[in-house]
Each structure stands twice: as C-alpha cells, then as structure tokens.
Amino acid sequence: xxxxxxxxxxxxxxxQATISSRFARQAKLFxxxxxxxxxxxxxVLSIFPLIYSLGVSLYDYTLGGDAxxxxxxxxxxxxxxxxxxxxxxxxxxxxxxxxxxxxxxxLVCALVLNRRLPGIGVIRLIIYLPMxxxxxxxxxxxxxxxxxxxxxxxxxxxxxxxxxxxxxIDLTLAKASIVLxxxxxxxxxxxxxxxxxxQSVPPQIYEAATLDxxxxxxxxxxxxxPYLTTPILLALLFxxxxxxxxxxxxxxxxxxxxxxxxxxxSVFAFYEGFKFSQLGRAAAISxxxxxxxxxxxxxxxxxxxxxRSKAVLDEEGAVA
Amino acid sequence: xxxxxTQSGRLSQVLWYLPVLLILAFFTxxxxxxxxxxxxxxxxxxxxxxxxxxxxxxDNYRRVLASDYMDSLGHSVIIALVSAAFSVVLGTLTAxxxxxxxxxxxxxxxxxxxxLRMLPVIAVIxxxxxxxxxxxxxxxxxxxxxxYAVFNISFTVWLLKGFFDEVPREMEEAAKMDGYGPWxxxxxxxxxxxxxxxxxxxVFNVVQSINEFLLAFVLTQRKATTAPIALLNFLTPMGLDxxxxxxxxSMLVTPVIILAIIVRKHLIRGxxxxxxx
Numbered sequence: 286x287x288x289x290x291x292x293x294x295x296x297x298x299x300x301q302a303t304i305s306s307r308f309a310r311q312a313k314l315f316x317x318x319x320x321x322x323x324x325x326x327x328x329v330l331s332i333f334p335l336i337y338s339l340g341v342s343l344y345d346y347t348l349g350g351d352a353x354x355x356x357x358x359x360x361x362x363x364x365x366x367x368x369x370x371x372x373x374x375x376x377x378x379x380x381x382x383x384x385x386x387x388x389x390x391x392l393v394c395a396l397v398l399n400r401r402l403p404g405i406g407v408i409r410l411i412i413y414l415p416m417x418x419x420x421x422x423x424x425x426x427x428x429x430x431x432x433x434x435x436x437x438x439x440x441x442x443x444x445x446x447x448x449x450x451x452x453x454i455d456l457t458l459a460k461a462s463i464v465l466x467x468x469x470x471x472x473x474x475x476x477x478x479x480x481x482x483x484q485s486v487p488p489q490i491y492e493a494a495t496l497d498x499x500x501x502x503x504x505x506x507x508x509x510x511p512y513l514t515t516p517i518l519l520a521l522l523f524x525x526x527x528x529x530x531x532x533x534x535x536x537x538x539x540x541x542x543x544x545x546x547x548x549x550x551s552v553f554a555f556y557e558g559f560k561f562s563q564l565g566r567a568a569a570i571s572x573x574x575x576x577x578x579x580x581x582x583x584x585x586x587x588x589x590x591x592x593r594s595k596a597v598l599d600e601e602g603a604v605a
Numbered sequence: 606x607x608x609x610x611t612q613s614g615r616l617s618q619v620l621w622y623l624p625v626l627l628i629l630a631f632f633t634x635x636x637x638x639x640x641x642x643x644x645x646x647x648x649x650x651x652x653x654x655x656x657x658x659x660x661x662x663x664d665n666y667r668r669v670l671a672s673d674y675m676d677s678l679g680h681s682v683i684i685a686l687v688s689a690a691f692s693v694v695l696g697t698l699t700a701x702x703x704x705x706x707x708x709x710x711x712x713x714x715x716x717x718x719x720x721l722r723m724l725p726v727i728a729v730i731x732x733x734x735x736x737x738x739x740x741x742x743x744x745x746x747x748x749x750x751x752x753y754a755v756f757n758i759s760f761t762v763w764l765l766k767g768f769f770d771e772v773p774r775e776m777e778e779a780a781k782m783d784g785y786g787p788w789x790x791x792x793x794x795x796x797x798x799x800x801x802x803x804x805x806x807x808v809f810n811v812v813q814s815i816n817e818f819l820l821a822f823v824l825t826q827r828k829a830t831t832a833p834i835a836l837l838n839f840l841t842p843m844g845l846d847x848x849x850x851x852x853x854x855s856m857l858v859t860p861v862i863i864l865a866i867i868v869r870k871h872l873i874r875g876x877x878x879x880x881x882x
Contacts, residue, residue, distance in 0.1 A: 425854055
C-alpha cells in the first residue's frame with residue numbers, strides 16, 4: 286500500500302513531462318505561424334514598395350513616357366528650389382498652429398468636461414464623433430460652411446458685426462481655414478486622451494491638497510499637469526505626425542490654393558505625380574516627407590519613453 | 606450654512622453646463638448643418654441668409670439613391686469588410702506572438718509594425734500605382750483590400766497585443782497541463798478572452814477603410830471607386846451639388862457614428878493605438 290503512492294506520483298510526473306516536452310516541440314514551430322504571414326505580407330506590401338519608390342525617385346520618370354536614370358538629380362533639384370522649401374514651411378506652419386491650438390483647446394475642453402454632470406457621458410461621446418469621420422467628408426462640411434457667398438459662417442459672424450469673408454480664397458484666411466478644419470476634427474482626440482489622464486488622478490490627492498489649502502492654480506500645476514504629461518506627449522506625437530501628412534482636408538477645402546499658398550508637401554507630391562505626371566519627382570518628395578516624419582517621430586517617441594520611465598520610477602518611489 | 610453650500614454647489618453645477626454646451630455646439634454644429642442641408646429643397650440650399658426653417662424633403666436622398674454613388678458605397682463596404690477580416694486574422698496571430706513568444710529582434714519588429722502607422726500614404730502612392738498597374742490590379746476591389754490591410758494589420762497587432770497581455774498566464778499554464786498544444790491554448794483560452802478586442806479591431810479597421818481617400822483616389826478609376834471618391838462627382842453645371850453632397854455624406858457618416866457608439870468603451874484604446882486605456 287505504502288509503495289503505491291510514490292508510483293502514482295511518478296506516473297503523473299512522467300505524464301506531465303511528456304505533455305510539456307510535446308508542448309515544447311510544437312511551441313518551436315508555432316511562432317512561425319504567428320509571425321510568418323504578417324511579416325511576409327508587410328514585407329511585400331510595405332518594404333518592397335518603399336524600396337521601389339526609392340528606385341523611382343532616382344529616375345526622370347514621366348507617367349506614360351520614358352524613364353531616364355538621373356541619380357540624385359530629383360533630390361538636388363528639390364532641395365535647391367525655393368518652391369520646395371516654401372511648401373515645407375507651409376506644412377510646418379499648418380502643423381504648428383493646428384497642433385498647438387488642438388492641445389490648448391483640448392486641455393480647456395477636457396477640464397470642463399471632466400466634471401461629473403448628468404448626461405456628461407453622452408455629451409462626451411457626441412464630441413468624440415468628428416475624429417471617427419472621413420477627413421474628406423469633413424472637408425466638404427466645412428467648405429460648404431466657409432463658402433464666401435452662401436456659407437453659414439459668414440451669416441453667423443454678421444451678428445458679431447464682422448463683415449463677410451472669403452475664407453478659402455483670401456490670402457491670409459486660407460491657411461487659417463485649413464487649421465480650423467483640422468482643429469475641429471482632431472481636438473476631440475486630444476480631449477479623449479487628456480480626459481483619460483485626468484481621470485487617472487486619484488481624487489484623494491485633491492482632497493488632501495484642499496485640506497492643505499493649496500490654491501486651485503497650485504493644484505493644477507502640481508497635481509493635474511504631472512498626470513497629464515504622458516497623455517499630452519502622446520497627443521503631440523500622433524497629431525504632429527498626422528498633421529504633417531495632411532492631404533484630404535487641404536485637397537477639398539482649398540485644393541492648395543489660392544495659388545499654391547496652402548499646398549502642403551503631400552498635396553505637392555500628389556500634384557507632381559498625378560497632375561504633372563512627374564513620378565520620379567513625386568517619389569523624391571515623398572521620400573523627403575518620410576525622412577522628416579522619421580525624425581519627428583524619433584524625437585517625440587524618445588521624449589515619451591523618457592517620460593514613461595520617469596513616471597514608473599516616481600510610482601515606485603511613492604510605493605517605497 | 607450647509608444648505609447654503611449645497612445650493613451654491615447646485616448653482617455652480619448648473620452654470621457649468623454653459624461651457625459644456627458651448628463646446629458641444631462647436632463640435633456638433635457642422636453635423637447638424639449638413640443634415641439640415643441634406644433635407645432642404647434644392648432652392649433653399651443656396652439661400653442667403655441661410656434658412657434655418659424650411660419644409661424638409663427627401664429629394665436630395667432620392668437623387669443620391671438613384672446615382673452611381675450607391676455602387677461606390679457598396680464597393681466601400683465590401684472592401685472594408687474583407688480587408689478587416691483578413692487583417693484581423695493575421696493581426697491577431699501576430700499580436701498573440703508578441704504577447705507570448707520570444708523572437709529574436711522582437712522589439713525592432715514590433716517598432717517596425719508601429720512605424721507603419723506613421724508611414725505617410727503619399728510615400729507608397731507612386732510605387733503602388735506603378736506596381737498594381739504592372740500586375741493588372743489597378744481599379745480593382747482586391748487592390749484596395751490588399752492596400753488597406755497593410756495599415757489595418759499594423760493597427761490590429763498594436764491594439765490586440767494589449768488585450769492579450771491582460772490574459773492571465775496561469776490560465777494558459779493550466780490548459781497546457783490539461784494536454785492542450787500551443788494552438789489549443791491559443792484558440793481555447795486566449796482567443797475567447799480577447800473577443801471585445803477583436804470586435805474593436807474590426808470596427809476600427811472598417812472605419813479606417815471607409816474613410817480613406819488618397820489611396821482610393823489614385824488606385825481606382827471607375828470599377829472600384831469608393832464612396833469618398835464618388836463624393837467628388839456631385840457636380841452641376843453651376844458648381845458643386847451641395848444638396849447631393851450633404852445627403853451622400855450623411856449616408857457615409859451615419860454607419861460610422863453607429864460603429865463608434867458600439868465601441869465607445871474602447872475608443873481610447875483604438876484611437877491611441879492601444880497605448881492608453
């Protein structure tokens with residue numbers, strides 16, 4: 286009797302050992318199934334096209350015409366052309382203004398909407414809707430609203446005593462119109478991210494601060510803002526990259542005009558390639574865009590990573 | 606004293622609605638205005654001062670329903686659904702891999718897949734145009750499905766990795782002890798627990814594909830045009846047909862709004878690429 290128990294145990298262990306060795310054997314092949322198809326797919330449809338595009342950018346490649354190898358000529362032409370730099374500046378201007386306003390307005394709105402009120406959940410959800418919609422459709426909404434002769438915006442501002450404006454045609458207002466539309470669509474995204482940050486602040490901290498008679502401003506700068514650093518950086522990362530690539534809204538609202546005043550780099554590359562059939566030049570512009578976006582993304586992701594590791598250290602410090 | 610305090614608390618509560626409603630008005634006015642325009646008789650669409658009171662009519666919707674726009678809307682739906690299904694299969698497998706299995710150069714691979722989110726569409730427009738022309742896929746639904754899958758897979762991997770990370774490992778260990786192989790552990794234990802994540806991924810993939818403009822603009826001409834491209838065709842000899850555009854746009858936006866409401870709980874995970882909860 287007494288010898289039977291160890292024997293049974295031994296059986297179980299042997300069984301477990303065969304199970305885990307069989308599992309280990311199969312687990313060696315399993316990752317191929319998990320990673321293989323995706324890697325293969327993305328190699329074929331993202332890396333290969335990018336390399337192909339790099340090749341095209343080295344040619345004087347006319348759509349439907351000849352392709353002559355010209356080396357770095359396309360890049361040299363672009364980088365020495367003031368037109369390219371002006372359009373780069375336009376893109377940066379729109380990005381800086383749009384993202385700056387989105388962050389500031391988003392912060393204010395998030396603070397307003399952070400209060401517990403009846404119906405606030407539904408209101409927040411409605412406010413989030415623009416970011417889910419097609420930028421092209423939103424461009425159309427606003428082109429109609431901004432129209433100089435029958436647009437409703439001119440009618441609304443007439444109550445403030447402001448004369449009607451040619452929003453999308455005026456030399457100074459056209460860029461502002463693009464910024465306005467981007468702000469309308471993407472401030473909700475900033476609100477969403479910042480509200481999540483605000484809700485991660487433990488309410489006891491505010492209670493303690495109130496007991497310590499910390500002013501509202503002190504509470505905001507010492508408690509609220511530190512909790513918002515990571516969300517703000519994340520919003521900055523996504524918005525900067527996306528606005529730098531802006532195409533749809535510009536294409537619909539101003540088509541890059543008046544003249545080429547609102548032509549961003551994406552619109553520029555599109556026109557070069559598919560309006561003037563200069564595919565080599567278009568590929569070169571788009572590669573320059575990729576390089577700039579890489580630099581922007583690397584810097585912002587580094588900042589974000591540093592902030593995150595700092596946040597983890599702070600938390601560990603608090604626990605200790 | 607106490608009663609006074611709660612009263613002032615209630616008053617500030619009510620006053621707080623003022624800025625809330627102001628924000629709400631700013632973000633909803635364009636939507637309301639477009640729906641109103643869609644319901645206006647054609648003469649009223651261009652009226653100035655704009656009409657806020659009018660007899661609603663479905664004329665604009667009737668015109669849109671009878672136009673080519675409906676075909677394009679159909680293309681959009683087919684492309685979005687097939688591309689989303691394909692992307693979710695590949696993306697789910699890879700997300701599980703990133704969450705559970707070691708792989709040499711895993712971090713770099715993961716970062717590469719994220720970087721596809723940053724990749725400007727303009728960078729792949731020229732090569733896609735030339736390559737699809739070469740293999741005879743220009744202006745086909747298949748080409749659009751393949752292209753959208755690139756962005757959708759990358760999104761799905763990022764979103765679902767977070768969901769898989771939340772599945773307790775002990776549950777998988779237990780299933781292992783019961784004799785399940787790696788595939789069994791994956792399908793019987795992990796997969797059922799991330800179904801909300803998969804649903805979220807599908808919704809976001811569908812929305813992304815339906816909304817996309819630039820790729821469809823370059824890669825389709827007639828047989829595979831998507832709804833956003835067809836919007837460009839609402840023209841009259843006098844200019845844009847704003848009644849038609851408004852009706853068509855509202856038809857494109859309504860399903861997106863419904864989908865957004867369905868995934869409202871996971872909106873932040875979707876929008877932040879799984880970086881926030």
